Amino acid sequence: MLVGxxxxxxxxxxxxxxxxxxxxxxVSDSDLCxxxxxxxxxxxxxxxxxSKDISKNTYGNALLDICKxxxxxxxxxxxxxDKEGIFTCRSSSVxxxxxxxxxxxxxxxxxxxxxxxxxxxxxxCPLTLLLxxxxxxxxxxxxxxxxxxxxxxxxxxxxxxxxxKNKISLRTLMEIRLQN
Numbered sequence: 001m002l003v004g005x006x007x008x009x010x011x012x013x014x015x016x017x018x019x020x021x022x023x024x025x026x027v028s029d030s031d032l033c034x035x036x037x038x039x040x041x042x043x044x045x046x047x048x049x050x051s052k053d054i055s056k057n058t059y060g061n062a063l064l065d066i067c068k069x070x071x072x073x074x075x076x077x078x079x080x081x082d083k084e085g086i087f088t089c090r091s092s093s094v095x096x097x098x099x100x101x102x103x104x105x106x107x108x109x110x111x112x113x114x115x116x117x118x119x120x121x122x123x124x125c126p127l128t129l130l131l132x133x134x135x136x137x138x139x140x141x142x143x144x145x146x147x148x149x150x151x152x153x154x155x156x157x158x159x160x161x162x163x164x165k166n167k168i169s170l171r172t173l174m175e176i177r178l179q180n
Contacts, residue, residue, distance in 0.1 A: 012077065034102070
């Protein structure tokens with residue numbers, strides 16, 4: 001997950017490479033080409049982002065290339081709560097982004113660009129993102145002890161680690177992901 005002010009203006013340009021028909025033989029799962037456009041639609045997300053900012057800059061082109069080359073998706077102008085691509089800066093540009101990996105897309109519930117307030121920033125609107133994760137109870141205490149993430153509290157088992165119950169933060173998720 002990438003979050004922040006990228007000073008990148010991307011307009012509504014495509015941020016992913018969608019290869020549907022391939023003449024190559026698929027040898028293994030790693031050779032499999034995903035139909036990202038169809039997957040986005042299944043998740044109730046726009047395959048072609050919208051943006052009220054119609055301008056692009058060099059940083060925007062670079063950001064789009066990074067997304068295409070790393071299977072990253074810009075959430076602005078694509079997901080519930082911001083399917084219009086609302087301005088994030090000075091009511092005239094979109095430079096603040098939520099960008100996530102393909103694997104995180106199905107956890108995104110909605111994104112919202114809040115009203116500008118000088119209490120939070122000089123020119124930027126606050127952004128919020130709601131993610132939903134399915135969690136399962138962990139009964140294997142030795143796994144929790146080996147991961148050294150929790151100490152003596154009830155644990156929750158996630159796909160890539162163990163965390164304290166009811167204290168799940170994005171930072172903790174990313175730290176666990178980096179450890180594995």
